[in-house]
Amino acid sequence: MQQDLRVLTGIVKYNNEIAAQVYEMTIAAEGMGNFIPGQFINVYLDDKSMLLPRPISISDGSNGGITLIYKIVGKGTAQLSECRVGAPIRVSSPLGNGYSIKEACSGSSVALVAGGMGAPPMVGLAKALKERGACLDVFLGFQTGAYLADRFETVARDLYIATDDGSTGFHGNVVELLEKNDRVYDEYFSCGPRAMLKALCGYAANVGRNVQVSIEERMGCGYGACVGCSCRIMESGKTTRKSVCKDGPVFAGKDVVWD
Amino acid sequence: MGLNKTDMSVNIAGVALKNPVITASGTFSAKDSGRFYDISRLGAVTAKGVSAEPWEGNEAPRIAESYGGMINSIGLQNPGAAKFIEEDLPLMRAFGLPVIANIVGKTVAEYCRVVEMLNDADVSMLEVNISCPNVKEGGIGFGTDAKMAAELTREIRRIAKKPIILKLTPNVTDVAAIAKAVEAEGADCISLINTLLAMRIDAGAKKPVLANVFGGLSGPAVKPVALRMVYQVRRAVSLPVIGMGGIMSGEDAAEFLMAGADAVAVGTAALVSPTAPVEVLEGLEKFMEEQGFCSIEELKESFKEA
Numbered sequence: 403m404q405q406d407l408r409v410l411t412g413i414v415k416y417n418n419e420i421a422a423q424v425y426e427m428t429i430a431a432e433g434m435g436n437f438i439p440g441q442f443i444n445v446y447l448d449d450k451s452m453l454l455p456r457p458i459s460i461s462d463g464s465n466g467g468i469t470l471i472y473k474i475v476g477k478g479t480a481q482l483s484e485c486r487v488g489a490p491i492r493v494s495s496p497l498g499n500g501y502s503i504k505e506a507c508s509g510s511s512v513a514l515v516a517g518g519m520g521a522p523p524m525v526g527l528a529k530a531l532k533e534r535g536a537c538l539d540v541f542l543g544f545q546t547g548a549y550l551a552d553r554f555e556t557v558a559r560d561l562y563i564a565t566d567d568g569s570t571g572f573h574g575n576v577v578e579l580l581e582k583n584d585r586v587y588d589e590y591f592s593c594g595p596r597a598m599l600k601a602l603c604g605y606a607a608n609v610g611r612n613v614q615v616s617i618e619e620r621m622g623c624g625y626g627a628c629v630g631c632s633c634r635i636m637e638s639g640k641t642t643r644k645s646v647c648k649d650g651p652v653f654a655g656k657d658v659v660w661d
Numbered sequence: 662m663g664l665n666k667t668d669m670s671v672n673i674a675g676v677a678l679k680n681p682v683i684t685a686s687g688t689f690s691a692k693d694s695g696r697f698y699d700i701s702r703l704g705a706v707t708a709k710g711v712s713a714e715p716w717e718g719n720e721a722p723r724i725a726e727s728y729g730g731m732i733n734s735i736g737l738q739n740p741g742a743a744k745f746i747e748e749d750l751p752l753m754r755a756f757g758l759p760v761i762a763n764i765v766g767k768t769v770a771e772y773c774r775v776v777e778m779l780n781d782a783d784v785s786m787l788e789v790n791i792s793c794p795n796v797k798e799g800g801i802g803f804g805t806d807a808k809m810a811a812e813l814t815r816e817i818r819r820i821a822k823k824p825i826i827l828k829l830t831p832n833v834t835d836v837a838a839i840a841k842a843v844e845a846e847g848a849d850c851i852s853l854i855n856t857l858l859a860m861r862i863d864a865g866a867k868k869p870v871l872a873n874v875f876g877g878l879s880g881p882a883v884k885p886v887a888l889r890m891v892y893q894v895r896r897a898v899s900l901p902v903i904g905m906g907g908i909m910s911g912e913d914a915a916e917f918l919m920a921g922a923d924a925v926a927v928g929t930a931a932l933v934s935p936t937a938p939v940e941v942l943e944g945l946e947k948f949m950e951e952q953g954f955c956s957i958e959e960l961k962e963s964f965k966e967a
């Protein structure tokens with residue numbers, strides 16, 4: 403059996419607040435290897451009250467370094483935000499399946515649809531799709547304000563923003579924005595809160611297109627050993643249990659059993 | 662690590678292990694754990710709980726964290742014994758180690774069906790899980806009642822072609838009484854502890870963290886309890902004992918061996934650090950070298966009663 407995964411000690415190169423409670427961290431980690439957009443890493447914290455790793459999507463990366471974008475929602479992410487430049491940090495190799503971008507060939511039109519902290523993995527995905535010659539539009543939804551929009555400027559054809567409170571861009575949610583926009587794409591890629599993903603899957607079914615969604619679940623190991631992160635997926639007409647960390651986090655939207 | 666003068670081998674109910682470090686049930690996947698380290702270095706591997714028919718498990722969230730530990734309510738999700746034999750077992754066998762199957766059921770008849778299905782499969786031992794706190798029927802019901810534990814052991818012993826390990830729960834008043842009851846009915850080995858029934862509340866959300874409300878606590882927080890129970894069971898029965906509960910390091914493993922375990926299993930540590938089982942092994946080897954022990958037997962015998 404091939405031992406192709408590791409937990410390695412990287413060095414924090416950058417860790418700054420880029421929006422309220424949202425941080426960008428760059429980690430230099432030799433031996434990290436390549437990643438597929440949509441994959442995540444486990445961050446291992448050095449604290450006995452937080453034994454379990456925190457799964458965070460790889461937002462972007464190159465040359466032995468990766469970028470994470472995370473929001474402070476609890477103790478673990480708060481601790482992460484206090485990591486100083488130069489400090490060691492323990493992270494795993496890229497985990498999970500990532501988005502399948504084989505289909506998105508040159509000239510195809512794709513929409514990247516993200517809600518809130520679903521935006522980070524879209525940064526690397528947009529770059530990879532652009533490299534393959536796909537023509538992409540990006541739809542970002544936030545509760546209020548907007549962050550990361552600048553990361554898509556050079557790769558997206560059009561960038562659309564929706565906010566729940568109307569503070570930036572379209573007043574409403576990102577799926578309503580898609581509907582209003584009235585343009586149908588060859589394929590959709592998405593990450594965000596469950597309710598948004600579910601609504602988007604409904605929309606994609608209506609317009610007869612495929613959507614790949616990245617879903618979240620509480621994890622134990624993050625690498626397929628504990629079955630903690632189970633979700634329901636349709637497989638050949640039957641509902642089966644799949645692990646978000648190993649079989650996902652990206653699934654074909656049409657196969658996800660939402661409730 | 663090639664410490665050729667230290668003999669790490671142990672024998673559990675007639676099954677030879679090249680060292681005493683085993684993976685704990687439910688925290689190991691042949692396919693996925695094997696991507697992090699060379700599993701063939703361990704003493705044996707234990708599969709996750711398997712029932713006669715597939716089980717769905719509980720709703721998510723199934724995992725909660727707590728100081729020095731975690732609480733799981735997986736609920737024994739598994740693909741059923743037929744699929745286990747066809748898909749997982751060949752992968753586990755490939756390491757060239759003894760394979761321990763972990764079996765569950767809701768009734769005596771269900772346990773017996775799994776035993777029959779595994780009787781001719783290539784497994785070295787059967788670990789009978791009578792201690793899972795996460796299923797409504799069966800499981801822990803058998804492990805908290807000495808009479809029921811005895812009856813189940815008797816029925817399984819009658820039909821099993823492999824050595825049987827009874828896996829005990831810490832959620833009892835007198836663990837030694839359960840151990841004696843299963844020994845009397847022909848158990849070949851005892852393993853302990855399974856997880857401690859527990860819960861967590863999300864104060865902000867004002868509700869339980871786990872969808873199942875309750876789950877099983879494991880990890881370093883439970884180690885002193887596990888150690889005490891291994892010590893008690895060792896003194897109550899003469900069967901081999903596999904000790905587990907919060908083992909994170911080689912020294913932790915040494916403590917269990919001194920308390921009377923013949924082998925040890927590493928569970929939660931593998932979630933906290935994927936290579937933990939092999940690190941526990943290396944730590945134990947180092948400890949033995951430092952202490953000048955030539956064999957596991959020597960280490961065990963070094964323990965002095967207070």
Ligand SMILES: Cc1cc2nc3c(=O)[nH]c(=O)nc-3n(C[C@H](O)[C@H](O)[C@H](O)COP(=O)(O)OP(=O)(O)OC[C@H]3O[C@@H](n4cnc5c(N)ncnc54)[C@H](O)[C@@H]3O)c2cc1C
Nearest residue numbers: 456457458459471472473476477478479522618619620651
């Ligand atoms: C595949 C995947 C990718 C993710 N990518 C990102 C990302 O790029 N940026 C980002 O900000 N967040 C991301 N998250 C969510 C992130 O894992 C959680 O916000 C984080 O674990 C919270 O930890 P905490 O200690 O601050 O919170 P606490 O609430 O104190 O954590 C308690 C426990 O719950 C778990 N937990 C809490 N919230 C979540 C959640 N939403 N998903 C899974 N586990 C959770 C924690 O890991 C921990 O075990 C991702 C989650 C998954 C599953």
Ligand SMILES: Cc1cc2nc3c(=O)[nH]c(=O)nc-3n(C[C@H](O)[C@H](O)[C@H](O)COP(=O)(O)O)c2cc1C
Nearest residue numbers: 628685686687710790854855879880906907928929
């Ligand atoms: C996620 C998880 C799943 C488990 N699944 C099983 C199981 O299927 N069968 C079983 O007998 N014990 C199961 N256990 C219990 C462990 O095998 C072990 O007895 C317990 O966790 C104590 O050891 P630890 O502290 O090293 O984890 C599970 C434990 C965890 C954390």
Ligand code: FES
Nearest residue numbers: 622623624629647
């Ligand atoms: S988190 Fe352990 S299997 Fe996914």
